[in-house]
Each structure stands twice: as structure tokens, then as C-alpha cells.
Amino acid sequence: MxxxxxxxxxxxxxxxxxxxxxxxxxxxxxxxxxxxxxxxxxxxxxxxxxxxxxxxxxxxxxxxxxxxxxxxxxxxxxxxxxxxxxxxxxxxxxxxxxxxxxxxxxxxxxxxxxxxxxxxVPTAMVLGASRKSVPAYAMVGWYFQDGLKGLVESCVNAAEEGFSAVKIKVGRGSLEDDLNRIKAIQSELGTSFRIMVDANCAFDEMEALRRGNAYQDLGVYWFEEPLQPFYKEGHRRLREKLRIPIAIGENFYTKYQFYDAIREGCVDIVQPDNRRAGGVTEWMEIGAIAEVSGLKVASHLGGSGNVNVMCALDNVIYLECEGIKRDNEMLRYPLKMVDGQILLPDVPGMGNELKxxxxxxxxxx
Ligand SMILES: [Mg+2]
Incomplete structure (x- = not known):
């Protein structure tokens, strides 16, 4: 060829x-x-x-x-x-x-x-498949113009689509605002409905520690990008002081940056973004580096291409989705979810063609 x-x-x-x-x-x-x-x-x-x-x-x-x-x-x-x-x-x-x-x-x-x-065959099969589906969460907790109402509505819609976990943005307002966002979802969907928070690098180290303590008290599952991505000492200290897992990686390029962050103890949940990390080849190597370091991998962003890579790794915990409906508006081969897991597309290749x-x-x- x-x-x-x-x-x-x-x-x-x-x-x-x-x-x-x-x-x-x-x-x-x-x-x-x-x-x-x-x-x-x-x-x-x-x-x-x-x-x-x-x-x-x-x-x-x-x-x-x-x-x-x-x-x-x-x-x-x-x-x-x-x-x-x-x-x-x-x-x-x-x-x-x-x-x-x-x-x-x-x-x-x-x-x-x-x-x-x-x-x-699906690319996962060529890479060496480990599974035929990946657990998924919905990144739907944006800041909406209609505030908490829009936030709760969006999370309820995700739960109705079959998701049992959502991620929400935090850090635009005060800590009190963050906690109100988390509690509003918990009061609608229950405390066993899993919530992750993502700060998009909004905090300095002291503020991240203060807020991280409050998030973990509410049972939040992970704290994503608390600090500037390359501030390794801050991540390491934060990780030592908090029980809540620290998730980073969407702003890293190549396995070398992941290796540095992992070796220096900055991360609990490794989040490659295949657009930035280097594609499938690099992601498989990042997955292996995470695995030998005893760490789990969750994707940044979703889509069928990510499903193929994640189905070829042993140490994955979550695929990110924006919601099945929104993803499927663009995909030629629609994603299917069963019991909170996205199925490996049953088509040759990555299954990532657009309509x-x-x-x-x-x-x-
Ligand atoms: Mg993020």
C-alpha cells in the first residue's frame, strides 16, 4: 500500500x-x-x-x-x-x-x-485489543448563561443518555460557587452519581489546595488541571497534601512530557489528548509509561478514534464524551453506549469518519 x-x-x-x-x-x-x-x-x-x-x-x-x-x-x-x-x-x-x-x-x-x-478490522485489533468497550463520562458541566438551572439540566440529560458520571467546570467564580454547582447536581442525581471537576489551570497552588480540600469533602472523583500544566513542583506538593486524585495531561505533547510529569510524581490520572499528545502511536507509549508507574489513563476528549486506542490498553478508566447525541451528529458510524460503556465501533479502522x-x-x- x-x-x-x-x-x-x-x-x-x-x-x-x-x-x-x-x-x-x-x-x-x-x-x-x-x-x-x-x-x-x-x-x-x-x-x-x-x-x-x-x-x-x-x-x-x-x-x-x-x-x-x-x-x-x-x-x-x-x-x-x-x-x-x-x-x-x-x-x-x-x-x-x-x-x-x-x-x-x-x-x-x-x-x-x-x-x-x-x-x-478495527484499529484496536491491530494494536492488540484488551477490551471491546470503555467506561465513559460526560463532559457537560459547562458554565451556561442560565446558571445552575442549565448546569443541572445538562447533567440530568447525560444521566438519561446512560452516563453515570459527569465532569463540570470549576474556578470561574468563588469556592462557594463551585460547591453550589456540585451540590446542585448531587441533590438532583444523588451522591453516588460520580462528579469530576476541571479547573482549566485556573488556580495558584494555595487556592488549589483550599478548593481541592473542599471538593474531596464532597466526594468529587478527580480534580483536573488545578495549576499551570508545567508547574511540576506545585502539582507534586498538591498531590502529597490532597486525597482527591489529580488528573492532568491534556496540555502535554509527546511521551517525553508525560514521562517527566509521571516520574516527578505530579499526576494520578493521566489524560492524553490524541490531537496534542502525538496520535495513536504516542498514546500507546504513554499508556505503557503510565501502566508501569501504576497509574490509570483517561482520555481528554472522546470520539471513535479514542475508543480504538483505549480498547488496546489495560489501564484505562474513562473515555471523555461531550454527550452521545452531540458526538453522533458528526460521526458516520454512531457511538453506541451499553451500561455506561462506549462500544468499540465494529468497522475497519478508527471508525472516526465524519458524515x-x-x-x-x-x-x-
Ligand atoms: Mg480539561
């Missing part, structure tokens, strides 16, 4: 109801769709999502179109690690993290999609 050409497409999808994270607001979601065409007729796909960054899609597209395409065209996609080395060496002067890694990640996902499609009418509707260029 040989790669013939690579095509990139920018999509923009407005959100129906504006919402915010701990430090930002969303009103549009931008996607870069990358498609790698092979001479056996298969197309490897990856979708790189950008929340706020208007120019993110065009930046990554430029790196793929003008630098990395020529590295891959004519090559056999099965040589994923060989091609990863070649790609890193080509983009060295962009810097080997950040948007450069996002470009490599997209292409790595496409390569694994092609490898699965060529074998006629043709979704692409048509939101395509910008």
Missing part, C-alpha cells in the same frame, strides 16, 4: 447554546479534517478540534500541506514509527511540540486508520 495524496478541510460549527469553561467562552467549534488517500482505495481520517483558536485549523493545515505531505506521499502507511521519525525531523524548526505535534498527531491517526482498514452532510454543511474551505 502507498500513500497517494493528502487533503485537508476546515470546518466551523457554531454551538447551539453558548457556554464557558473555567477561563473562556465557546461560541464556535473549529475542526481540521485530514484525509490521507492510499492506492488501495482507502482513506485514513482524523479530525482535529479547536475550541477557541480561530487560526488553529489554518496553522496546522499549513504544516501538513506544505511540510508533512511530501514526507508521506509515496510511503507505505504501515511504517508508522518510521514515518513519525521522518515527520519530526522535517518540522524541527517549527519546534517539536505545540501545533507541530498536532499536525503529526492528525497524520498518525490517519495512518492507523489506514492500517486498520487495510486489515479489515458527508456534516462536512458539506460546515465546510469553510
Amino acid at each position: 502507498k500513500i497517494e495524496r493528502i487533503c485537508t478541510t476546515i470546518l466551523k460549527r457554531p454551538v447551539e447554546k453558548k457556554f464557558g469553561g473555567s477561563k473562556y467562552n465557546y461560541d464556535v467549534g473549529g475542526y481540521l479534517l485530514t484525509q490521507v488517500y492510499a492506492d488501495d482505495g482507502n482513506i485514513g481520517c482524523a479530525t482535529t478540534y479547536f475550541g477557541l483558536i480561530e487560526s488553529g485549523m489554518a496553522t496546522v493545515r499549513k504544516i501538513i500541506d506544505e511540510e508533512l505531505s511530501s514526507v508521506l506521499v509515496g510511503e507505505d502507511p504501515h511504517f508508522v514509527r518510521f514515518l513519525r521519525r521522518k515527520m519530526y525531523s522535517r518540522i524541527e524548526y517549527y519546534g517539536i511540540t505545540g501545533v507541530a505535534t498536532m499536525a503529526i498527531s492528525a497524520l498518525d491517526i490517519c495512518l492507523w486508520d489506514l492500517v486498520g482498514k487495510a486489515a479489515g 458527508a452532510d456534516f462536512i458539506e454543511k460546515y465546510k469553510v474551505c
Whole structure:
């Protein structure tokens, strides 16, 4: 099999109801769709999502179109690690993290999609499957314009979809506001309904300690991104002083950054984002580093591509979802959930193709 050409497409999808994270607001979601065409007729796909960054899609597209395409065209996609080395060496002067890694990640996902499609099985089977489904939680606890009412409604909808855990944003307001958000959900769904909190790096160390103590008293399951991602000493001290598990990783690029954070004792739950971490190849290695360190892995973001990787790891605990309905509006092969677990898509490759009418509707260029 040989790669013939690579095509990139920018999509923009407005959100129906504006919402915010701990430090930002969303009103549009931008996607870069990358498609790698092979001479056996298969197309490897990856979708790189950008929340706020208007120019993110065009930046990554430029790196793929003008630098990395020529590295891959004519090559056999099965040589994923060989091609990863070649790609890193080509983009060295962009810097080997950040948007450069996002470009490599997209292409790595496409390569694994092609490898699965060529074998006629889900990519998880080629990677070495460990399971056929992954427990999922719903990231639906945004800051909504209608406040607690919108928050509780969103979590109740997730529970009705079959989720038994939700993640909510904290840190935009006071500690009291955070606690009100947690208690409002608990009073509607019960204290056994699992809640995770995500601060999007909003705190300094003292404030993270103060709030972390309060979250753990309410039985919150994990405390995500309390501090700036690279502040390792702070994470390590926080982890020593709190019982609540610290979850980080969505802002890390490559296994080397994960290795540093894990070795220095900064993290309990390791959260790779396959758009940033380096794609499937890198994520499998991060999973192994976490495993030998006795740590669990939860994805940042969801989708079928992540399900395939997570079904090939032993130490995963949770797939993140924005809600099945929202994910399935864009996916050609809809995600299915049974007993709170997302099933491995029963299609060759990553199962991550977008619907043709979704692409048509939101395509910008
Ligand atoms: Mg997060």
C-alpha cells in the first residue's frame, strides 16, 4: 500500500447554546479534517478540534500541506514509527511540540486508520485489543448563561443518555460557587452519581489546595488541571497534601512530557489528548509509561478514534464524551453506549469518519 495524496478541510460549527469553561467562552467549534488517500482505495481520517483558536485549523493545515505531505506521499502507511521519525525531523524548526505535534498527531491517526482498514478490522485489533468497550463520562458541566438551572439540566440529560458520571467546570467564580454547582447536581442525581471537576489551570497552588480540600469533602472523583500544566513542583506538593486524585495531561505533547510529569510524581490520572499528545502511536507509549508507574489513563476528549486506542490498553478508566447525541451528529458510524460503556465501533479502522452532510454543511474551505 502507498500513500497517494493528502487533503485537508476546515470546518466551523457554531454551538447551539453558548457556554464557558473555567477561563473562556465557546461560541464556535473549529475542526481540521485530514484525509490521507492510499492506492488501495482507502482513506485514513482524523479530525482535529479547536475550541477557541480561530487560526488553529489554518496553522496546522499549513504544516501538513506544505511540510508533512511530501514526507508521506509515496510511503507505505504501515511504517508508522518510521514515518513519525521522518515527520519530526522535517518540522524541527517549527519546534517539536505545540501545533507541530498536532499536525503529526492528525497524520498518525490517519495512518492507523489506514492500517486498520487495510486489515479489515478495527484499529484496536491491530494494536492488540484488551477490551471491546470503555467506561465513559460526560463532559457537560459547562458554565451556561442560565446558571445552575442549565448546569443541572445538562447533567440530568447525560444521566438519561446512560452516563453515570459527569465532569463540570470549576474556578470561574468563588469556592462557594463551585460547591453550589456540585451540590446542585448531587441533590438532583444523588451522591453516588460520580462528579469530576476541571479547573482549566485556573488556580495558584494555595487556592488549589483550599478548593481541592473542599471538593474531596464532597466526594468529587478527580480534580483536573488545578495549576499551570508545567508547574511540576506545585502539582507534586498538591498531590502529597490532597486525597482527591489529580488528573492532568491534556496540555502535554509527546511521551517525553508525560514521562517527566509521571516520574516527578505530579499526576494520578493521566489524560492524553490524541490531537496534542502525538496520535495513536504516542498514546500507546504513554499508556505503557503510565501502566508501569501504576497509574490509570483517561482520555481528554472522546470520539471513535479514542475508543480504538483505549480498547488496546489495560489501564484505562474513562473515555471523555461531550454527550452521545452531540458526538453522533458528526460521526458516520454512531457511538453506541451499553451500561455506561462506549462500544468499540465494529468497522475497519478508527471508525472516526465524519458524515458527508456534516462536512458539506460546515465546510469553510
Ligand atoms: Mg480539561
